[in-house]
Amino acid sequence: MxxxxxxxxxxxxxxxxxxxxxxxxxxxxxxxxxxxxxxxxxxxxxxxxxxxxxxxxxxxxxxxxxxxxxxxxxxxxxxxxxxxxxxxxxxxxxxxxxxxxxxxxxxxxxxxxxxxxxxxxxxxxxxxxxxxxxxxxxxxxxMAGILDTGRYKAFMAEALNISPKDIHALLMGGHGDTMVPLPRYTSVGGIPVTELLNKDVIDKIVERTRKGGGELVDLM
Structure with a gap:
C-alpha cells in the first residue's frame, strides 16, 4: 500500500x-x-x-x-x-x-x-x-471529527485525571466554532461525565474544544 x-x-x-x-x-x-x-x-x-x-x-x-x-x-x-x-x-x-x-x-x-x-x-x-x-x-x-474528538477527550481526561483512552465521546457539526460536543453522550466506563464533573467544568471543556485550533495557533 x-x-x-x-x-x-x-x-x-x-x-x-x-x-x-x-x-x-x-x-x-x-x-x-x-x-x-x-x-x-x-x-x-x-x-x-x-x-x-x-x-x-x-x-x-x-x-x-x-x-x-x-x-x-x-x-x-x-x-x-x-x-x-x-x-x-x-x-x-x-x-x-x-x-x-x-x-x-x-x-x-x-x-x-x-x-x-x-x-x-x-x-x-x-x-x-x-x-x-x-x-x-x-x-x-x-479529518475534523477525529481531531476534535481527540481534543475533547484529552481535556476531559485532564479534568478527571484519567487516561483519554478510557473516555467514550461523540461530537457533531463542523470543524470550528460551530462544532457540537455532546457531554450527555460522553462517558467513562459507562458512567456519563455529567455525573462526574459539574456543569461549569464541562461547559469550559466544551468551549475550549471549540477554540482548540486557535489555542494552538496562539501558542505557536
Missing part, C-alpha cells in the same frame, strides 16, 4: 512520520512545492527506521506527482497556515485554490485513491477537493 502526503509543513511531515512509524504501509511519498523541504524531512524520518524498527519506505519530492502514482490514500495538508487572530474562514480563497490544484495533480496519477483532507478551513476544503477530484463522495473525507 502506498500513501501520498501533500504538504511537508508541520502537519504533513508529522502525518508522514506517524504513518511510517506505525509500519502499516509499504511506501509514503511526501510532496511539497518548496524545493528540498519534502526530501529533507523524508530523509530525516527514513534514517530513524532501523532505530524505531519500521520498514515503510518514505521519500520526498518537489512538486513531482508522477512519483505518487498508484497511491491508495492521498492526504492533503497543503495551504497557508492560520496565524494569531485569524479564523479558519480567513484562509478560504487562498487555500481553496491550492487544494484544488494539488488534488487535480494527485488524482491524475492515482485515480482510485481515497482522499483525506486536513487543510483549513476543513469543511470547505473537503468540498473543494471533492469537486476537483470528480470522485464519489464516499472517497473524499475531512
Amino acid at each position: 502506498k500513501v501520498t502526503v501533500i504538504g511537508a509543513g508541520n502537519v504533513g511531515a508529522t502525518c508522514a512520520n506517524v504513518i511510517a512509524h506505525k509500519d502499516i504501509v509499504k511506501e509514503v511519498v511526501l510532496v511539497d512545492i518548496k524545493k528540498g523541504i519534502a526530501e529533507g524531512k523524508a530523509l530525516d524520518i527514513w534514517q530513524t527506521s532501523s532505530i524505531n524498527h519500521f520498514s515503510t519506505r518514505i521519500t520526498g519530492v518537489t512538486n513531482d506527482y508522477l512519483k505518487t502514482k498508484g497511491s491508495s490514500v492521498i492526504v492533503v495538508t497543503s495551504g497557508i497556515p492560520r496565524k494569531p487572530g485569524m479564523s479558519r474562514n480567513d484562509l478560504i480563497k487562498t487555500n481553496a485554490s491550492i487544494v484544488k490544484e494539488v488534488t487535480e495533480s494527485a488524482v491524475k496519477y492515482s485515480p482510485d485513491a481515497v482522499i483525506i483532507v486536513v487543510s483549513n478551513p476543513l469543511d470547505v476544503m473537503t468540498y473543494a477537493a471533492f469537486q476537483a477530484s470528480n470522485k464519489p463522495h464516499q472517497k473524499v473525507f475531512g
Whole structure:
C-alpha cells in the first residue's frame, strides 16, 4: 500500500512520520512545492527506521506527482497556515485554490485513491477537493471529527485525571466554532461525565474544544 502526503509543513511531515512509524504501509511519498523541504524531512524520518524498527519506505519530492502514482490514500495538508487572530474562514480563497490544484495533480496519477483532507478551513476544503477530484463522495473525507474528538477527550481526561483512552465521546457539526460536543453522550466506563464533573467544568471543556485550533495557533 502506498500513501501520498501533500504538504511537508508541520502537519504533513508529522502525518508522514506517524504513518511510517506505525509500519502499516509499504511506501509514503511526501510532496511539497518548496524545493528540498519534502526530501529533507523524508530523509530525516527514513534514517530513524532501523532505530524505531519500521520498514515503510518514505521519500520526498518537489512538486513531482508522477512519483505518487498508484497511491491508495492521498492526504492533503497543503495551504497557508492560520496565524494569531485569524479564523479558519480567513484562509478560504487562498487555500481553496491550492487544494484544488494539488488534488487535480494527485488524482491524475492515482485515480482510485481515497482522499483525506486536513487543510483549513476543513469543511470547505473537503468540498473543494471533492469537486476537483470528480470522485464519489464516499472517497473524499475531512479529518475534523477525529481531531476534535481527540481534543475533547484529552481535556476531559485532564479534568478527571484519567487516561483519554478510557473516555467514550461523540461530537457533531463542523470543524470550528460551530462544532457540537455532546457531554450527555460522553462517558467513562459507562458512567456519563455529567455525573462526574459539574456543569461549569464541562461547559469550559466544551468551549475550549471549540477554540482548540486557535489555542494552538496562539501558542505557536
